[in-house]
Amino acid sequence: MFGHTALLLFHPCVWDTAEQMGKTHKMRSSAGLMELTDKFTFNPKEGIDNPVMVTTEDTVWTLSPRLCVLKQEEGGSYGFNLRVESGLQGHIIRNVVSGGVAGRSGLRDGDRLLEVNNCYVDHVSHPEVARKITVSGQQLCLLVLDGEQYEQALSRGHDLRSLSIAHKGEGCKPPxxxxxxxxxxxxxxxxxxxxxxxxxxxxxxxxxxxxxxxxxxxxxxxxxxxxxxxxxxxxxxxxxxxxxxxxxxxxxxxxxxxxxxxxxxxxxxxxxxxxxxxNLPNRPRKLHLVSGGDGYGFVLRLEKKRTGPTLHVLRQIESGSAAERAGMQDGEVLLEVNGEPVETLTHGEIVDRVRLSRHQVSLTTITFKGMDFYTQLGLSPLLFSEDGVVREKESSVSAAAAEQPAQKEVDGSCKPRHCTLQKGPSGFGFHLGCFPQGPGTFVSQVAFGGSGQSAGLLEGDVVMQVNGQNVEEKYLEDVIKLVEEGGKLLFLLVREVMGDNKCKQTETHVGDTEFVSQQEEDNYEISNL
Known part of the structure; x- marks a missing residue:
């Protein structure tokens, strides 16, 4: 559950020299790494290209990935560190606590991480892998390979992704x-x-x-x-x-x-x-702020729900500021700074990270309503923040341009766009979603390379017209019917969700959710950023 992720899950990326590694750690050989046989029997079902087996003359070399299922104990950690080390490749498992959650699952010191929750991560950056583990919740599935087998596989040019696919089985689809x-x-x-x-x-x-x-x-x-x-x-x-x-x-x-x-x-x-x-509602948003050197134009403060946790809340968005240009709304809850979850950070640590970013910073935010939604489901909202990205129109704004009044840009965001789509082999290449309460539809997904993407549709676009007919007050089923009746050509009038929010002046107010300022109770600092 979001709010119970282990603080001591793993240490940050640690770089060790080859000399230090030689002194402090020796890679352990695994049983059965090399098996010598007198004869290799061909299995027609698996074939000689079976990705878990490599043959060289009379030598059969078998890769044995292991699935480790970890169930986190309340208030505890998973009991291991994830590291990147100089001279070694891959995401390395270290410091497995004897008798801990990771140890009992079969995780071993020196293992290399291939998958996190069925997602292949060997090619993914260390911070992103750490993030995937952090937001997983109380249960975690790791597919790992013994360190020595991993090094051997790389030296022989073996395809580790194929190994990962073969382990789970072809055609196995995610839930x-x-x-x-x-x-x-x-x-x-x-x-x-x-x-x-x-x-x-x-x-x-x-x-x-x-x-x-x-x-x-x-x-x-x-x-x-x-x-x-x-x-x-x-x-x-x-x-x-x-x-x-x-x-x-x-x-x-x-x-x-x-x-x-x-x-x-x-x-x-x-x-x-x-x-x-x-079709999940209330998704987190990723905002990219570019400052002209005079700050980002918002206030960060701690607020505590009377019956809930303390949250980092974004307030007092200045007109024409970098925060406003990025689409920030007063009252949003801060989830991440530059991809780092803020759940375990203090107010001062968050402020430091924002200020150290100098003139650009990425923030992940969510509304109070969205926070409540995912909390009730027992899930971290960060699991679902890939969609709905809201970015400033020009992320490379110069300092001089950033200082200019942004009123024209704000007004322009409310202008609708015409999109003409031609039906292809897989349809129009987008999905529609509906708002939780009342009529109205929006573009929930846009297929890569499809007609929708070619026409300029964006995830989150609010649909205003379908083939010339206004649909702002129509429900999802009626809009889909109009789309289908249009034949192979579709004419949409849409506007970005950022523009829609600003035109309708939708905000979350302190009084609506019975929040009190943490400063009023504990004299916490409120920071202008």
Whole structure:
């Protein structure tokens, strides 16, 4: 759960010289690394290109990646460090605590990390890998390879990504996290049937073109998780009661049946941190601020909900400032500074990181409502911050330009855009989403290389017209119907979500959520940035 990530999960990147490494650490050989055989028997099902096996004359060399499932204890850490070391490649596991969570899972000192929660990370930067682990929550799946095997694989030019794919099985698809909004006429559009003879397993039944299908649920899916609760120990009657009490929205984790069998065969849990998200509301936003040298134009302060945690909140956005140009809204909660989660940082440490960024800084933010949404699901909102990026129009603004009044830019952001799309083999190349309350639709996904991207559609664009007809007060189903009736050509009038927010003057106020300033209670510092 966001708010309970271990502070001592791992240390920052540590660079050691080869000489120091030679003195302090020796790589341990793993049993079975090299097996000498008199004869190699060809397996026609696997073939000689089996990525977990390399043959040289009479030598069979087998790579043995291991899946380690870590369950974090309340208030504790996973019990290992993740490091980058001079002279060695890959993300290295170090200082595995004997008897700790990592040790009990089978993690070993010197292991190299291949996957985090089913995501291949060997090519990913160290800070991003650390971030993936940090936001995972209480459960974590790591695919690792013994250090000596890893070095041997690199020296022989072995494809580690292929090894990773072979371990999980071809065609194994990730789960999907789907947010369903009740349709006034047809409801949620989904029911569940217990799998005969298997407790805690439920198949999905869909109403054609219903709310669930529109939210990304597919025929034949298996239910894994509902509103933050695993269904593995639930009866059908308990699940039905949960459905009746869910109100206007429900968030579920589903997976296709074949992939579920694959996960079960590997004894791998199916986690929301592995999922592809569909239609999730209240996503975090990434803001890129460029200052002209006179600050970013906002105030950072600590605020505490009367019954909740202390949060770092962005306030008093100055007109024409870098913060306003980036789309910052008063009352947003700060989640990250330059990709580093702020959950465990003090107010002063956050201020230092912003100021050390000099004239550019990237912030990840979310509304109070969004923070509550993900907290109730027991998930970190940072798991879903890839979409909805809001950037300043010109990230390379010069100091002189940044000092000019920004009123024209703000006004221009409200101007709508015409987009003409031609239907291709895979459709128009975008998905629509709906607002949690009331009518209105927006572009939730844009397919790479599709017609939507070519036409200039952006994720988060609010749809104003479809083929000349105003749809601002229409619901998702009506808008989709208009799109389909248009044939192979589609004419959209859209505006960016940043412009939409500013035109409608939507803000989150202190009084709306019963927040009190931490300074009033504990004399905390409030910083102008």
């Amino acid at each position: 999907r996290l789907c947010h369903i909004t009740r349709d006034p006429a047809s409801g949620l559009g989904i029911t569940f049937t217990p799998v005969k003879g298997e407790k805690g397993r439920f198949s999905v039944n869909l109403f054609p073109r219903g709310a669930a299908e529109q939210a990304g649920v597919c025929k034949g899916d298996q239910l894994v998780w509902m509103n933050g609760a695993s269904v593995a120990d639930l009866t059908h009657s308990t699940l039905s009661r949960m459905m009746r009490k869910c109100g206007e929205h429900i968030t579920i984790l589903v997976i296709d049946s074949e992939s579920q069998k694959n996960y079960m065969r590997q004894r791998m849990p199916i986690l929301p941190s592995m999922a592809v998200s569909h």
